[in-house]
Amino acid sequence: MKRRVYEALQKHIDHPIVLEKPKDKNFGHYATPIAFSLAKVLRRNPMQIAEELAEKLREEEMFEKVDALKGYVNIKLSQNFLNDYATWALEHEEAFGKGDNGQSVLLEFVSANPTGPLHIGHARGAVWGDVLARIGTHVGCRIEREYYVNDAGNQIYLLGLSVYLAGREAVLGLDVEWPEEYYRGEYILDLAREAVEALGQEMFMDEGFIPEIAEWAKERMLELINRNLADVGIFFDHYVSEKSLYEKWDEILTKLAEAGAVYEKDGKWWLKSTEHGDEKDRVVVREDGRPTYLAGDIIYHYLKFERGYDHYINIWGADHHGYIARVKAAIAFFGYDPQKLEIILSQMVSLLKGGEPYKMSKRAGNFILMQDIVQEIGADALRFIFLTKKSDTHLEFDIEDLKKEDNSNPIYYINYAHARVFSLFEKAGKEQKDVVRVSLNGLGEDAYDLLFTALILPEVLEDAFESRQLQKVTDYLKYLAGLYHKFYYDNRVIGTPYEEKLLKLSAMVALSLRVGLKMLGITAMKKM
């Protein structure tokens, strides 16, 4: 809809146009301060320019009214235009809001180490990535979801060691000496019990079996992580194993050397990441010849770019922000455009419980599990908490509040509006198809406000996706639901001369709420 307006304006203006929604709805549906920027170029009075422009735009059929006010050009869409659009939307439910962006995007998210269950911080990135993918797909991108599995290195050995020791101590009752660093937490005990059962006691008699135990435990953890994700409706198209990448390392190192990207010093190989804006060069091969973690990431991103997507998005925890420069540097050395890699940082989540800060630490084992929160407040509420906040800001919430908040949760507010519409149709003994072609002519201003708000869903989705600000969708849904609740309160529907018109309007609102909720991974309720 916005695009149609934009195109209409373009016919008359040869200048970048900013189109916005006026704060005061009396000003119309759209407004542009274009006259101010044109005034600078043309060196003329903005009021005058606005007036001339308004004059030209009045010829467009889709506009009912075009005003010039204090330099702004305010535009009001015609009722016929809005009505026809609503009819189209209701007849093409699946297509409403669908775009044709066409970009192919590889979205990497979660990528939590397979050494434990997902905690609440992971959940934020997981939900964000999932919804970004849902909306992106709806607006027409071809988005593939990928999980990078860090299944190599010391941490996996540590996992094995932890299970091995827990098995000896808690299951077999042997004396053990705990090292300084190991994984704690109940899940390690569970794993140990299972492992003794599945692998046999003899595996716990000799440290030499630790790598085998580690491998087994890692697989179990991946299964667990996937179950955690599935419980909130999150899935992946690809899993890439870090371990499997290293066989390509020699080849990649050669490529880097040919590009002049690496050098040898102190018996180690360094990436010249400072050449591309990093603060220092980074070791990629240790003295003993083993590649570092960065090497794995270099291979991974090289292969990503080889796969030829238009754009790449990684959602990382904010604690990895220092890592961006070196990965981008490597990409640049391969001759690819590092701009195509976009890193979205998901900031910390702090939890309170009854006002007390909850320290989250994987090693300490007292972190809050995503599955526990899901069990307490439900997947939908968990999704909503994260989606009402932008990703790059710290988020703090109290578990106790969330528990008691299930009644005042905005999801209920939105769903209630949706359910009310279905209740109306039921009471009226009608179905949507009975009213889609009804003309809305004759309805009042508030009805058209509501209709217009329902119809802007596509541009809200597009804007939210393009700006990576998913909270715009939740804001919109709350606003639309609020408008409908008020409208419902002010207007009687059934038994009035406007019954069919108002049912159509209600159906349109419900459609936008439903599609919007679907984008958030939440199913709209017809009854509550």
Place this chain on the structure above:
RNA sequence: GCACCCGUAGCUCAGCUGGAUAGAGCGUUGGCCUCCGGAGCCAAAGGUCAGAGGUUCGAAUCCUCUCGGGUGCGCCA
């Protein structure tokens, strides 16, 4: 010390590609059910947009500095 994120109502947060009178939810106070779902609606109180400069027709929004909070600065992953 350097880098990144943040500082907006009592609390949790929107608004930030500069635009018209700074918003929501919760909390507080007071109204609205003989009537389609009161899980709703209406109203009130509550703000030096951390502070100071700058840029310009115009700044919560952009720039600089200061103060305050968080995170990162491994050849761990």
